[in-house]
Amino acid sequence: MKQSQLFTKTERFAPKDEEAVNAKLLTRAGFIKKIAAGVYAYLPFGLRVIQKISNIVREEMNTIGGEELLMTTLVPKSYWDASHRWDVKEMFKMESERGEHMGLGWTHEEPIAHTAMQYIQSYKDLPKAIYQIAIKFRDEPRAKSGLLRGREFLMKDLYSFHASKKDLDAYYNVVIEAYKKVFRRLSLDAKVTEAGGGPFTKEYTHEFQVLSPQGEDALFYCEKCDFSQNKEIANPVNPPAGGHGAGVKSGDTCPKCGGKIKEGHGIEVGNVFKLGTRYSEAFNLKYLTKEGKKEFVVMGSYGIGISRLMGTLVEVFHDEKGMMWSEAAAPFKVHLLQIGDSASVKKQAENVYEELRKAGMEVLFDDRDVPAGEKFADADLLGIPYRAVVSEKTGEKIELKKRVEEKTELVSLLKLLAM
Amino acid sequence: MKQSQLFTKTERFAPKDEEAVNAKLLTRAGFIKKIAAGVYAYLPFGLRVIQKISNIVREEMNTIGGEELLMTTLVPKSYWDASHRWDVKEMFKMESERGEHMGLGWTHEEPIAHTAMQYIQSYKDLPKAIYQIAIKFRDEPRAKSGLLRGREFLMKDLYSFHASKKDLDAYYNVVIEAYKKVFRRLSLDAKVTEAGGGPFTKEYTHEFQVLSPQGEDALFYCEKCDFSQNKEIANPVNPPAGGHGAGVKSGDTCPKCGGKIKEGHGIEVGNVFKLGTRYSEAFNLKYLTKEGKKEFVVMGSYGIGISRLMGTLVEVFHDEKGMMWSEAAAPFKVHLLQIGDSASVKKQAENVYEELRKAGMEVLFDDRDVPAGEKFADADLLGIPYRAVVSEKTGEKIELKKRVEEKTELVSLLKLLAM
Secondary structure, three states: OOOHOOOOOHHHHHHHHOOOOOHHHHHHHOOOOEEOOEEEEEEHHHHHHHHHHHEEEEHHHHHOOOOOOEEEOOEEEHHHHHHHOOOOOOOOOOEEEOOOEEOOOOOOOOHHHHHHHHOOOOHHHHOOEEEEEEEEEEOOOOOHHHHHHHOEEEEEEEEEOOOOOHHHHHHHHHHHHHHHHHHHHHOOEEEEEEEEHHHHHOOEEEEEEEEEOOOEEEEEEEEEOEEEEEHHHOOOOOOOOOOOOOOOOOOOOOOOOOOOOEEEEEEEEEEEEEEEOOOHHHOOEEEEOOOEEEEEEEEEEEEHEEEHHHHHHHHEEEEEEEEEEOOOOOOOEEEEEEEOOOOHHHHHHHHHHHHHHHHOOOEEEOOOOOOHHHHHHHHHHOOEEEEEEEHHHOOOOOEEEEEEOOOOEEEEEEHHHHH | EHHHHHHOOOOOOOOOOOOOHHHHHHOOOEEEEEEEEEEEEOOOOHHHHHHHHHHHHHHHHHOOOOOOOOOOOOEEHHHHHHOOOOOOOOOOOOOOOOOEEEOOOOHHHHHHHHHHHHHHHHHHHHHEEEEEEEEEEOOOOOOOOHHOOOOEEEEEEEEEOOOOOHHHHHHHHHHHHHHHHHHHOOOOOOEEEOOOOOOHEOEEEEEEEOOOOOOOOEEEOOOOOOOOEEEEHHOOOOOOOOOOOOOOOOEEOOOOOOOOEEEEEEEEEEEEEEEOOOHHOOOOOOOEOOOOOEEEOEEEEEEEEHHHHHHHHHHHHHEEEEEOOOHHHHHHHOEEEOOOOOOHHHHHHHHHHHHHHHHHOEEEEEEEOOOOHHHHHHHHHHHHOOEEEEHHHHOEEEEEEEOOOOOOOEEOOHHHOOO
């Protein structure tokens, strides 16, 4: 893609109404545009990142047997009434011309359970797993953290259906492993954190927390092993079952490995819930056992914040000059800069661009007629993993630099193509 | 994909609350689920079709220089106030906890023009074209036609920005040609139909109309050439400029080729509008000319109904047994049926399935333990283009049949793989 032809441009200054680093950098770089508090449009580069993240999530969900579908944004009141969730304050609500009351989907257990009634009748129909990658809505009173807390945001939500609690437990662990893969592929260290289950379960649920000063959750985690607990369950009256007990605090000894417990802040990028029969009871979702008995289907639900992940990647990987995308999420792999405008430099840069394109490499070509300093500054701001410079000085070669390193090296076109 | 493991199943009877053929067949086949009138969830097969159609549209939009982005569903009242469209009756409206009034995006000229202000300043920034494939909302009083008229639906909307009316006119024709390619790739004969421009233009606009008894628009079209006119402009007091005049009716002579004019019904699958400066004036979107003057940017907008196309394909291509997907839009290319359950048939069918999968072919494998008649009936209902049968009778070969033809032929695995 030629930078001279792009719809967006970079901006020198961050918008005054943004506090969070992710919103400042993503806006300056032209990845997103704020339409209202917590409501962001994804401009072309931002959408490319969203699609990269979505495809990684999609692949891992397909691998564990998930089938992709797409539920609706408009969900009539009758669905929420069935589960007694119409009064949830964060749900946007409205009335249609014909007088129906509807909520905007902020989670989809209700229509999902209702749909499952149509297709799950017998133990032979179980287990099943379905997921979607869709826009969700929450009327958040405070939406000041850019993509970390949106009122309109992208989420992956997976729902699983089982004949028994035991089968759910096994699949729950399968999902945890798949989530670990997703975050590893995005170069994120997400701590599997024990948390309370809210009103629906007496067991622990698990959150995937990425350590960051911007995180809203306080965690106690082990500096040695992978133990991590949400502070909110540190001292409950009745600690949830199935975890490592409650009561750890900073300085304590890790109940798992004996290491030292530290306190930190985390951004919750995913979570997994054992719903049990909460929603199958609400919708009378039953199946016939081998023995001919009717039993409630046992459900699980599992979320990953797609747009929140984009914001998290910026919070975790940036420096004072701009963003630093890992290759898996980057809008492009290579940022090719033409420095100087002599005929030979132009020709050489065009040639490198065409060769990279032909090789199927995702490359952004800065062919603009602007000063070199501006091109270098923009490259640092956009944060594409590899910067390739063609100038009078590079001759036949190309100067290659990783965004996360200082050193540069002169490489041949062949080497660049093989990268 | 193995049919025995799918989330959805087919149903023998159409839902009683549906009138339209597309809704009846798509629901019976498990492609969609109605959540409310005009509000449908896309189940796995339905989503596959949506993705196929979207990718065709995406490719053709990229080819004409469109950059993809994603605007938001929540659009604050201030945007609609700027263009005096807050009062549009079909817009869903609501109020947030903090008292903001917002509309759900049913079209996006307003936030698009607002975004363009940030990036278009000079004639050097023009022309530009951006598009999105996104869910839209319209509070339709009558939503009885399945996917043909939704209250929540998927649309592709492209917006273009130009320095002059002349440049817009040229690009408008480029878009028309790209639209023709989209519909041709979907095997649809969409008539480029002259229509009135509504309050914004004195010129004709153009609709892409697919002839169908289900269509809501009445057309006068030539049975010989490509002339077509929406009946609503047949006798206006002031006929719009730039077309073939007004006043044709059934039986008339075609003003273009002298052929005979017929009357029919059309489903509007796309439309193109010259917006002119309507929205750049509303948002004060100006650019600096070469001569240093400030001028309003000239805009166009262009829509394709993605989910409506899915419904249209069913309306146009079906018989009494079910749907008939063209290869470009089909959820799978081949439907492999294992008929009989002897060890040899099972082994042969499994082998064919694995070979097709390895070759990268999209294949649905009916490995279910149900009667042969049910498998054949489901194959006809689902409408996958090629049916491949492995049974005791076929031996080493495979019985191949196209959904749209009656004849069958015995082919080798090699021939099937080369298909």
